[in-house]
Amino acid sequence: MNIGEAAAHANLPPKTIRYYEDIALIRPARAANGYRDYSQTDVHRLRFLQRARSLGFTIEECRALLSLYEDEHRASADVRAVATQKIGEVERKIAELQGMKATLKRLVQCCHGDERPDCPILEDLAGGPLPETGATRAPR
Amino acid sequence: MNIGEAAAHANLPPKTIRYYEDIALIRPARAANGYRDYSQTDVHRLRFLQRARSLGFTIEECRALLSLYEDEHRASADVRAVATQKIGEVERKIAELQGMKATLKRLVQCCHGDERPDCPILEDLAGGPLPETGATRAPR
DNA sequence: TGTGAGCCTTCCACTTACTGGAAGGTCAAG
DNA sequence: CTTGACCTTCCAGTAAGTGGAAGGCTCACA
Incomplete structure (x- = not known):
């Protein structure tokens, strides 16, 4: 899916999504024409980011939360600590x-x-x- | 007085005071050696700025408040409106x-x-x- | 007379998290 | 074939400072 559709699904402006790619929070595939091509997983990550940002987590905190999210062996206590501090x-x-x-x-x-x-x-x-x-x- | 002393009186870092000069909020005199030379009036302005900033007014709002402060004929209602909106x-x-x-x-x-x-x-x-x-x- | 600390100067870069805009490529509809 | 809506990259700017480099000035002290 193109960036506009992904943006609608994630409730984020396309500009913001490109910015998240710049800072390596997300790495979408590219279609033959050079357009970014977002998978369902990508959209899921974007929605995660949108939600975490709206709760006041900084970009770097989002990065940490995302890597915890994708770590099968994380301890829930680690996440809880971040949220409590926030x-x-x-x-x-x-x-x-x-x-x-x-x-x-x-x-x-x-x-x-x-x-x-x-x-x-x-x-x-x-x-x-x-x-x-x-x-x-x-x-x- | 030198910037360090003015900073102590105004409760602002010297860097911030230089920045306020950059953006034309204040224009101190210069001593013969090139050092900034702050008068009592300058310090008064700096303290005004420190207080207004600490109350959440933006730099541009501070600029407006300062010009109201120095306008002998302002109406108190104008100031009140700014504060109420804030x-x-x-x-x-x-x-x-x-x-x-x-x-x-x-x-x-x-x-x-x-x-x-x-x-x-x-x-x-x-x-x-x-x-x-x-x-x-x-x-x- | 030198020297060292502690001031002061300017200038440039970096911060946060985007946002705006220009110049140009791609695509589907009419 | 053109129009308009997309998409691309790159550059610049925002708010309000902060950090640091490189160098000048002043004063106390030996």
Whole structure:
């Protein structure tokens, strides 16, 4: 099957599928005319990738999961460890975003939001929490 | 003051501050020896940027906020609108991450996590939700 | 006077995971 | 025979920095 059909089956854009081939996540056969020719197995791999990416696994994690998937002797504990770690990362991101949201909401509530020039949001941005002198820490 | 000291005051790495200059967010003076020379106003801008970035505003949003900050006649409603929209974006991201987390937790709970090779996590990744075309599927 | 540490400078490359677009080949329908 | 929908490759760009090389400046210390 051509890339367009494979893309429809895998719910991925053709460009993304070609990119996955570039980075050696998949190696489709080629038809006589030079077109990529995807087997059912290829489509299966693509769907695996689509699903794993949508769950927040990075490309390299997907690569690892895929090789575990194709390893007949893997231990399910190995996969579980990857997923568990990912849950932790997702939780940290959620907490960070919730912190942002709380601060933004507070700022918006303080702001009268009219035509006057004085704005508590800008004042907070300008004068927000200070590091004590000397502490160099990169924000993330 | 030199970039290192400005970095400490602003809680930003020197590299990032140079990058902000590259993209014209800040224009420090130069000392006779070619070193960048940051004024108190420059440091103030840098701290504004650090704070706004840490709240999730993009560089371009920071640029807009900064120009509002320096516009004596801006309306506070304009700033409020930017912040309110950002809250919406943050909320959408949180919801997405919570969806990921729920799915990952379900998968981890289903996985026995031992030395056996069968793993519900991989099975789900391989056979997860399908787009319309092709195989039968259960809706999420 | 030299020297070494620790600053500072510029420039280039790399990161993630694609996405857009140009130039051109292939195929089926009308 | 042409048109339009596919397909191919290659190049470039995105966001927001980060890492490192190669070299200049300053200051304390011997």
